[in-house]
Amino acid sequence: MSDAKAVADRLVKAKRLNALLTPPKDLRKSLNMQVAAARPTGVLYGMPVAVKDNICTLEFTTSCGSRILEGFRSPYEATAVAKLKAAGALIAGKTNCDEFGMGSSTEHSAYGRVLHPLDKTRVPGGSSGGSAALVAAGAVPAALGSETGGSVRQPAAFCGVVGIKPTYGRVSRYGLVAFGSSLDQIGVFGRSVHDAARVLSVISGRDPRDSTCEDRDPLRLPTVPESLQGFVIGLPKEYFPSELDPAVRRACDRAIRMMKELGAAVREVSLPHTPYAVPTYYVIAPAEASSNLARYDGVRYGPRFNGATDLRGLYRATRGQGFGPEVRRRILVGTYVLSSGYYDAYYRRAQQMRALIAQDFRNVFDRGVDLLFTPTVPSPAFKAGEKLADPIAMYMSDIFTVTANLAGLPAISLPIGRVKGLPVGGQLIGQAFLEDEMIEAAYALERVVPPTDEA
Amino acid sequence: MSVSREEVLRIAQLAELDVDDDTLPTLAEQMSRILDYVAQLSAVPANGSVKAFVPGPDAIRFRADEVTPSQLAFGPDEFAPDFKEGFFVVPKLGQFE
Numbered sequence: 001m002s003d004a005k006a007v008a009d010r011l012v013k014a015k016r017l018n019a020l021l022t023p024p025k026d027l028r029k030s031l032n033m034q035v036a037a038a039r040p041t042g043v044l045y046g047m048p049v050a051v052k053d054n055i056c057t058l059e060f061t062t063s064c065g066s067r068i069l070e071g072f073r074s075p076y077e078a079t080a081v082a083k084l085k086a087a088g089a090l091i092a093g094k095t096n097c098d099e100f101g102m103g104s105s106t107e108h109s110a111y112g113r114v115l116h117p118l119d120k121t122r123v124p125g126g127s128s129g130g131s132a133a134l135v136a137a138g139a140v141p142a143a144l145g146s147e148t149g150g151s152v153r154q155p156a157a158f159c160g161v162v163g164i165k166p167t168y169g170r171v172s173r174y175g176l177v178a179f180g181s182s183l184d185q186i187g188v189f190g191r192s193v194h195d196a197a198r199v200l201s202v203i204s205g206r207d208p209r210d211s212t213c214e215d216r217d218p219l220r221l222p223t224v225p226e227s228l229q230g231f232v233i234g235l236p237k238e239y240f241p242s243e244l245d246p247a248v249r250r251a252c253d254r255a256i257r258m259m260k261e262l263g264a265a266v267r268e269v270s271l272p273h274t275p276y277a278v279p280t281y282y283v284i285a286p287a288e289a290s291s292n293l294a295r296y297d298g299v300r301y302g303p304r305f306n307g308a309t310d311l312r313g314l315y316r317a318t319r320g321q322g323f324g325p326e327v328r329r330r331i332l333v334g335t336y337v338l339s340s341g342y343y344d345a346y347y348r349r350a351q352q353m354r355a356l357i358a359q360d361f362r363n364v365f366d367r368g369v370d371l372l373f374t375p376t377v378p379s380p381a382f383k384a385g386e387k388l389a390d391p392i393a394m395y396m397s398d399i400f401t402v403t404a405n406l407a408g409l410p411a412i413s414l415p416i417g418r419v420k421g422l423p424v425g426g427q428l429i430g431q432a433f434l435e436d437e438m439i440e441a442a443y444a445l446e447r448v449v450p451p452t453d454e455a
Numbered sequence: 456m457s458v459s460r461e462e463v464l465r466i467a468q469l470a471e472l473d474v475d476d477d478t479l480p481t482l483a484e485q486m487s488r489i490l491d492y493v494a495q496l497s498a499v500p501a502n503g504s505v506k507a508f509v510p511g512p513d514a515i516r517f518r519a520d521e522v523t524p525s526q527l528a529f530g531p532d533e534f535a536p537d538f539k540e541g542f543f544v545v546p547k548l549g550q551f552e
Contacts, residue, residue: 058528073534075527168510182509208518212511279493290470297471299543304536310549312471320473328472329482332463333489335470349496355508391485392492408510 004031004090007048011093014139017115019130021053022060022093030059034090042088044202049084050135050143052128053094054101055186056175057081060091064177065099065109065127068322069302078175079210080144080186080203087202092140095130099324100293101148101179103127104397106155107388108326117159118421122381125155125397128189132159135189142199143189148180149281150376150401152187153413157376157425160415160451162196162442163189165401167432168408169214171200172207180288181212183281183405193414193442197221200435216433222440224447229263231441232370238274239374239400248375251417251424251455256373258448264441269369271360274403276353278395281402283337283350289327290334296322329391358407365431371441374400376413376425400427410435412442415451424455457487457494 008028011020020027031048038045051057054064056074063069081091098108106114106129114129116122117137124133128145132155135143145152147165156163165187176186186203190196198221205218235256240249260266298304298318305321308314323331337346364372377397387394404411409429416426426445430438463483467474474482537544 073529075529075534169512182511211516211518214512215516276496276499279496282489283493283496294471298536299545300531301534302536308546310547311545312549314546315471316473319471320475323472325478328474329485329489331470331472332466332482332486335466336458336462336486336490337493339466339469345497346490346493349499350493351507352505353496353499355505358508358510391489407508 004028004035007031007090007092010139011050011134014134014137017117017133017137018112019096019114019133020050020093021063021096021111021130026060027093031090031092034059038090039086039088042086044084044199045088046090047088047142048090048092048140049199050092050095050131050140051081052097052131052143052145054097054146054177055081055144056177057091057094060094062094062177063111065097065111066322066324066327067110067303068296068318070110072302074175076175079172079207081175083203084199089202095128095134095143097130098127099327100177100289101127101146101151102289102326102330104150104154104394105382105384105387106130107384108324110324113384116381119381121383122422123158123384125158125377125381127151128187129155131189132156132161132163135159135161135191141191142195144203145187145189146176147185147187147405148183148285149405150398152189153376153401153411153425153427154397156189156413158381158423160423161189161191162193162412162414163187164196164200164412165404165410166200166204166435167410169212170204170219170410170433170435172210172213174207174209178292180285181292182288183285193412193439193446197439214433219435222436222443224443225440227263228259228441228444231264232368233259233264233266233441234269234364234369234372235266236269236271236274236372236374238271244375245379245419247419247455248379248424251419252375252426254455255416255426255445255449259373259445262444262448267369269364269372271364271403273353273356273360277357277403277406278399280350280353280357281398281406282333282395283346284354286330286334287338287347288334290331290338293327293331298322326391354406357403361407361409370431371438372429374427374429376400376427380419380422380424404429408432410438412438414442414446416449417451417453417455419455457490458483
């Protein structure tokens with residue numbers, strides 16, 4: 001059993017990263033109580049798991065990285081958190097993130113940016129950047145994040161850790177603060193595929209409180225395979241464009257060679273609607289966000305930004321001052337694409353494109369491909385501030401990850417090498433609810449690929 | 456520019472969001488760029504026969520129609536900005552068009 005002080009000390013030591021939002025005093029106090037109460041029979045007994053700040057906990061406040069929920073104590077906890085505690089895990093504080101999960105660099109947090117653990121001038125990725133940074137720094141073996149367009153896999157790739165986004169409906173969203181409800185899914189970070197997978201296994205499974213969560217048993221962990229014999233791995237050509245960073249391509253080529261050596265059959269495939277994935281995502285996600293974030297009005301919870309003399313003024317002042325610039329932009333874009341006159345041109349068109357993107361994947365999987373292998377992100381971690389003034393440049397960081405969210409598929413990112421000291425992630429995209437196959441292949445690849453060697 | 460400042464203000468009104476004069480020009484410029492960027496979707500021919508894709512269970516599962524007490528660890532008096540005698544207190548309604 002880990003002792004509370006050692007767990008807290010490791011987290012406090014990583015303070016310079018600004019990855020943890022929980023004050024050390026609150027963390028120590030809660031961990032002492034949790035260690036005393038933890039059930040010794042659980043499969044995660046004593047394992048500290050940090051939790052992204054948009055997932056509700058009773059132990060700590062839940063601010064979603066936003067001023068509009070500053071100091072908010074949730075009166076209930078997420079199902080994923082309850083399942084972790086029932087398995088004996090320790091909730092090791094709340095991690096910094098882009099406000100409401102909107103961002104790809106964790107620079108859009110009201111509580112300051114998170115530093116990349118290997119280079120403080122760079123971003124850790126986002127939106128779950130705090131969770132990724134803490135796992136990469138060795139402060140916790142695993143952490144929860146959440147994904148709407150790549151917010152677990154992209155920071156996992158940037159920080160050199162493992163990140164899994166499960167199939168939509170695999171993990172209950174109860175207690176995950178909503179951003180884009182048809183895309184949102186809780187995901188996990190781990191130092192290794194096994195650490196991430198065993199946490200995923202615990203939090204997965206049916207939940208009567210979330211009607212979009214599938215009525216299935218928790219994920220069963222596969223064993224580590226000797227080879228990849230029998231696996232057919234597809235390489236979607238749209239994910240290896242000519243302008244891909246050459247070092248990222250070299251790291252991918254090395255991983256592909258190793259999968260072949262392990263016995264996998266590798267073939268090129270095509271997902272023709274891929275170029276439309278980012279624009280589709282940046283219509284659907286803001287549309288859903290503008291609706292979901294209508295609930296923050298300064299009336300029922302969260303701080304109230306005063307100065308208003310009537311109710312409408314209260315709404316506008318609270319929302320105008322409580323939301324940061326990226327969230328405001330997305331609420332406005334979402335309101336615009338849903339407004340009458342534009343709904344057909346933008347939203348309906350995006351919904352149709354989403355169906356075509358999902359069909360692309362089905363076509364490939366129907367032709368005998370088991371898994372797809374791609375780079376997770378087109379380049380290694382970028383410099384802080386580099387993409388802040390250009391929202392579209394920031395959005396392009398999600399180009400290889402948004403498709404799995406749009407199609408509801410499971411995907412994993414694992415470290416496959418480094419470029420000038422910065423980690424590069426490789427991604428495996430699996431078929432819906434076949435996380436076990438995807439994890440099996442990731443186990444095999446992890447055993448042979450040198451995660452910290454230059455590509 | 457595809458979105459004018461006036462349009463941003465109208466949308467902001469629909470979204471119940473104050474936008475101050477300082478941020479308005481940048482916001483209009485950025486929104487225009489985002490909307491111009493996503494407009495590439497219109498290059499794809501509209502196909503009315505494509506059924507929207509929604510992930511998740513094929514059919515909505517209904518819960519038993521039973522009243523269950525809410526399982527909150529504590530009540531709104533502990534998290535609402537202004538809560539008195541069982542009510543959320545707000546300023547006067549004012550004018551809603």
